[in-house]
Amino acid sequence: xxxxxxxxxxxxxxxxxxxxxxxxxxxxxxxxxxxxxxxxxxxxxxxxxxxxxxxxxxxxxxxxxxxxxxxxxxxxxxxxxxxxxxxxxxxxxxxxxxxxxxxxxxxxxxxxxxxxxxxxxxxxxxxxxxxxxxxxxxxxxxxxxxxxxxxxxxxxxxxxxxxxxxxxxxxxxxxxxxxxxxxxxxxxxxxxxxxxxxxxxxxxxxxxxxxxxxxxxxx
Amino acid sequence: xxxxxxxxxxxxxxxxxxxxxxxxxxxxxxxxxxxxxxxxxxxxxxxxxxxxxxxxxxxxxxxxxxxxxxxxxxxxxxxxxxxxxxxxxxxxxxxxxxxxxxxxxxxxxxxxxxxxxxxxxxxxxxxxxxxxxxxxxxxxxxxxxxxxxxxxxxxxxxxxxxxxxxxxxxxxxxxxxxxxxxxxxxxxxxxxxxxxxxxxxxxxxxxxxxxxxxxxxxx
DNA sequence: CAATACCAAGCAAGCGCTTGGTTTGTAAAC
DNA sequence: GTTTACAAACCAAGCGCTTGCTTGGTATTG
Numbered sequence: 001x002x003x004x005x006x007x008x009x010x011x012x013x014x015x016x017x018x019x020x021x022x023x024x025x026x027x028x029x030x031x032x033x034x035x036x037x038x039x040x041x042x043x044x045x046x047x048x049x050x051x052x053x054x055x056x057x058x059x060x061x062x063x064x065x066x067x068x069x070x071x072x073x074x075x076x077x078x079x080x081x082x083x084x085x086x087x088x089x090x091x092x093x094x095x096x097x098x099x100x101x102x103x104x105x106x107x108x109x110x111x112x113x114x115x116x117x118x119x120x121x122x123x124x125x126x127x128x129x130x131x132x133x134x135x136x137x138x139x140x141x142x143x144x145x146x147x148x149x150x151x152x153x154x155x156x157x158x159x160x161x162x163x164x165x166x167x168x169x170x171x172x173x174x175x176x177x178x179x180x181x182x183x184x185x186x187x188x189x190x191x192x193x194x195x196x197x198x199x200x201x202x203x204x205x206x207x208x209x210x211x212x213x214x215x216x217x218x219x
Numbered sequence: 220x221x222x223x224x225x226x227x228x229x230x231x232x233x234x235x236x237x238x239x240x241x242x243x244x245x246x247x248x249x250x251x252x253x254x255x256x257x258x259x260x261x262x263x264x265x266x267x268x269x270x271x272x273x274x275x276x277x278x279x280x281x282x283x284x285x286x287x288x289x290x291x292x293x294x295x296x297x298x299x300x301x302x303x304x305x306x307x308x309x310x311x312x313x314x315x316x317x318x319x320x321x322x323x324x325x326x327x328x329x330x331x332x333x334x335x336x337x338x339x340x341x342x343x344x345x346x347x348x349x350x351x352x353x354x355x356x357x358x359x360x361x362x363x364x365x366x367x368x369x370x371x372x373x374x375x376x377x378x379x380x381x382x383x384x385x386x387x388x389x390x391x392x393x394x395x396x397x398x399x400x401x402x403x404x405x406x407x408x409x410x411x412x413x414x415x416x417x418x419x420x421x422x423x424x425x426x427x428x429x430x431x432x433x434x435x436x437x438x
Numbered sequence: 439c440a441a442t443a444c445c446a447a448g449c450a451a452g453c454g455c456t457t458g459g460t461t462t463g464t465a466a467a468c
Numbered sequence: 469g470t471t472t473a474c475a476a477a478c479c480a481a482g483c484g485c486t487t488g489c490t491t492g493g494t495a496t497t498g
Binding site for chain 3: 257288289291292295296
Binding site: 278279280290291293294298299300 | 489490491
C-alpha cells in the first residue's frame with residue numbers, strides 16, 4: 001500500500017518525510033481531506049474546538065464562526081453535527097494506520113518495531129494530528145452507536161499491528177505480561193500524555209518520552 | 220488520620236475491611252455524603268449518569284428522575300448542575316486519598332507499596348466507586364476553571380503518595396525511568412482500564428490485573 | 439410552628455437544523 | 469470572447485425544541 005523505500009540514517013528524518021508522503025497519498029486517494037480545502041479546514045477547526053471545549057459544548061455556530069461562514073452553511077457540507085465528529089475520527093484513524101505501517105516497515109527487530117509504534121503513536125497524539133487524536137479518545141461516547149461500530153472496525157486494523165509485535169516480544173522472552181493487556185495499558189498511558197506532555201517546557205522530546213516508555217517496561 | 224491496625228493474612232480481607240471503615244470515618248467527618256441519605260443517593264446516581272452519557276448529555280431532568288423527584292427540586296440541594304459534578308469529584312478524591320494511605324500503611328517494601336497503590340487505584344476505578352472515578356477522568360473539562368483549581372489541590376495530595384514510592388524504587392535501582400513520567404503513564408494506563416476491563420468475563424481478577432501491570436514493568 | 443423537602447408550572451436562552459433565496463466558480467455554447 | 473447554464477457554496481432568518489434554572493406554593497418532619 002504505502003512503501004517506505006529506504007531506512008535513512010536519521011530516524012527522525014524518515015519519520016517526517018514519510019509522514020508527509022503518506023498524508024499526500026491519502027489525500028490523493030480521497031481517504032482524508034486536504035487541510036487546505038474547505039472541508040479539510042473545517043475538520044481541522046472542528047478537531048481543535050472539540051478537543052478544547054468538548055463535542056457537546058461546541059455549537060454549530062462555533063464551528064461555522066471558526067471557518068468564517070454562517071451556521072446554516074455547515075449543513076451544506078455535512079448533514080448533521082455528528083457527521084463532522086465522525087469524519088474527524090475516521091480520517092484520523094486512516095492516517096494513523098498508514099503511519100503505523102510505515103513505522104513497522106522501517107524497523108527490523110521486534111523491540112525496534114515496538115519502539116517505532118510507540119514513537120508513532122506519541123507523535124500522533126502530541127504532534128499535528130494531536131487534536132484529532134484527543135477527540136478520538138475523549139469524545140468517543142458522543143458518537144451514535146452505529147457510527148461507533150463503523151469506527152471500531154477501522155480501529156481493529158491498526159490494533160492488530162500492535163498485537164503482532166507484542167506477541168513476538170513475548171515469544172522472544174522480552175515481555176512477561178499478556179500482550180493484549182499490555183496493549184491496552186499502553187493505549188491508556190500514551191493517550192494520557194495529551195493531558196500533560198508539553199514538548200516546549202521541560203525539555204523532554206518525543207524521542208526522550210519514547211525512551212521513558214521503553215525504560216518503564218525495562219526494554 | 221486513618222489507621223489500619225494490623226495486616227491480616229489475606230490482603231483482600233484487609234482491603235475490604237479497611238475500605239468500609241474508611242468510608243464510615245469519612246462520612247462521620249462529613250467529608251463524604253452517606254450513600255443512604257438523599258444527597259448521597261443523588262451523587263451516586265449522578266456519577267452513574269455522568270459516566271454513562273457524559274455530563275453535558277445528562278439533563279437535570281434525568282438526574283431528578285433517577286432519584287424520583289422533580290427537576291426543580293434538585294436546586295434545593297445544589298445551586299447549579301455543575302456543583303453536582305464538582306461534589307462527585309471532590310468526594311471521590313477524598314475517599315481515594317484515604318484508601319491510598321491505607322494501602323501504603325499495609326505494605327512494607329517499596330515494591331509492595333507500589334503494588335498496593337496500583338491495586339487500590341484499580342479497585343477505585345473498577346469497583347464500587349468506579350463510576351465516580353470515571354467521571355473524574357473523563358468529565359474534567361466540564362468543570363469550570365475555578366472548580367478545576369479546587370479539585371486539583373486535592374489531587375496533588377495523593378499524587379505525592381505515588382511519587383514518594385516511585386522515587387524510592389528508583390533509588391533502589393528497581394526502576395530506570397523517571398518517577399514523574401512513570402506516574403503519569405500509570406495514571407493513563409490504570410484509568411483506561413475502565414473502558415475495557417470487565418471482571419465478569421475472561422476471568423482476569425483485579426489481583427491478576429495488578430500482577431499484569433507489575434509484570435509489564437518487570438517488577 | 440418553623441425549617442426542610444418537595445411539586446407544578448414555566449421562563450429565557452441556546453440548541454441543532456431548515457428554508458428560500460443569492461452569490462460564486464466553471465465550463466460548454468454560441 | 470462574450471453569453472448561457474447550472475451546480476456548488478453560502479447567507480439571513482427563524483422554527484421547534486430542550487436546556488438549566490426560578491418561582492410561588494404545598495406537604496412533611498422534628
